[in-house]
Amino acid sequence: MEIAGNTVFITGGASGLGAATARHLSSLGARVGVLDRDVAKGTEVASEIGGVFAESDVSSAESLEAAFAHLVEQLGAPRIAVACAGVGAGKKVIGRNGPHPLDEFERIVNINLIGVFNIVRLAAWAMHDLDPVGPDGERGVIVTTASIAATDGVDGGVSYSASKGGVLGMTLPLARDLAPWGIRAVSISPGSFDTPLVEGMPDAYAEQMAATTPFPPRFGQGPEYAQLCAHIISNPMLNGSDMRIDGGMRMAPSRLR
Ligand SMILES: NC(=O)c1ccc[n+]([C@@H]2O[C@H](COP(=O)([O-])OP(=O)(O)OC[C@H]3O[C@@H](n4cnc5c(N)ncnc54)[C@H](O)[C@@H]3O)[C@@H](O)[C@H]2O)c1
Numbered sequence: 333m334e335i336a337g338n339t340v341f342i343t344g345g346a347s348g349l350g351a352a353t354a355r356h357l358s359s360l361g362a363r364v365g366v367l368d369r370d371v372a373k374g375t376e377v378a379s380e381i382g383g384v385f386a387e388s389d390v391s392s393a394e395s396l397e398a399a400f401a402h403l404v405e406q407l408g409a410p411r412i413a414v415a416c417a418g419v420g421a422g423k424k425v426i427g428r429n430g431p432h433p434l435d436e437f438e439r440i441v442n443i444n445l446i447g448v449f450n451i452v453r454l455a456a457w458a459m460h461d462l463d464p465v466g467p468d469g470e471r472g473v474i475v476t477t478a479s480i481a482a483t484d485g486v487d488g489g490v491s492y493s494a495s496k497g498g499v500l501g502m503t504l505p506l507a508r509d510l511a512p513w514g515i516r517a518v519s520i521s522p523g524s525f526d527t528p529l530v531e532g533m534p535d536a537y538a539e540q541m542a543a544t545t546p547f548p549p550r551f552g553q554g555p556e557y558a559q560l561c562a563h564i565i566s567n568p569m570l571n572g573s574d575m576r577i578d579g580g581m582r583m584a585p586s587r588l589r
C-alpha cells in the first residue's frame with residue numbers, strides 16, 4: 333500500500349510509538365488522524381504534522397465511533413490504521429493483601445485488547461468498500477501493537493501479557509477474515525522501547541531489560557518502530573504475522589521481588 337497520499341488513523345498517536353509513527357508516516361506523505369484520550373499531547377502532535385486530532389477512549393464503542401466518524405469527515409476513509417493505544421500494568425496474581433483485583437485486570441484488557449479490536453473493526457468496515465488499488469487490488473492495511481510480553485511474560489505482568497496475547501492471537505484470523513476485501517492485518521511485538529510507558533519503571537528493572545537485549549543493548553526508539561510500521565504498510569506479502577522488534581531480547585523472570 334502506498335503511504336503517500338493515503339489517510340492513516342493512529343490510536344495512541346499522542347505519545348511514544350504512536351506519535352513517532354504519526355510523524356514518520358506524515359513525513360512520507362500520509363494524511364494523519366491522531367486518536368487519543370490525551371487532548372493536550374494529541375493536539376500538539378497533530379498540529380506539528382498538519383494532521384487532525386480526535387479525542388477518544390479506545391475502550392468505549394461510542395467514543396471511538398464518534399471520533400472515527402469525525403476523522404473520516406475531515407480526512408476521508410483510512411486505508412491504513414495503526415493501533416498503538418495501550419497502558420502498562422504491574423501486579424502479581426496474588427499479593428500481600430489478597431488476590432489481584434478483578435477490576436484492574438478488566439481495565440487493562442479493556443484498553444489493550446478490546447481497544448485494539450475496537451479500532452480494527454471500525455477501520456476494516458471503512459476500508460472494505462474503498463476502491464481496490466495497485467496490482468494486488470489492496471484496499472487497506474491494519475497494524476496492531478502486541479508486545480514480546482505476549483509470549484515472554486514476566487512476573488507481575490499477568491494482565492498486560494493476557495491483553496497482549498489477545499492482540500497476537502487475533503492477527504491471523506483478522507488477516508483471514510479480511511482477505512476477501514484485500515485488507516491485510518499484521519501485528520508488531522516491540523521489546524523495550526524508550527517511551528513514557530516505561531518511564532515509571534524502577535531503574536534496576538530498566539537496567540535489567542537493557543542488559544538482556546543482545547544487540548543493540550539498549551531500549552528501542554520510536555522511529556525504529558515507525559520504520560517497521562512503514563515497511564509493513566508498503567510490503568504486500570506481509571500479512572497475518574507478528575513481527576518482533578526487540579534487539580534479540582527474550583525476557584527472563586525478574587530478579588526484583
Ligand atoms: N514502550 C515499550 O517498551 C512497549 C513495548 C511493547 C509494547 N508496547 C505497546 O506499544 C503501544 C504504545 O505504547 P508506548 O510505549 O508508545 O506508550 P505511551 O504511553 O507513550 O503511549 C500510549 C498512548 O496511548 C494512549 N492511551 C492510553 N489509553 C487510552 C485509551 N483508553 N484511549 C485512547 N488512548 C489511550 C495514551 O494517552 C498514550 O498517548 C502500547 O500498546 C504498548 O503496550 C510498548
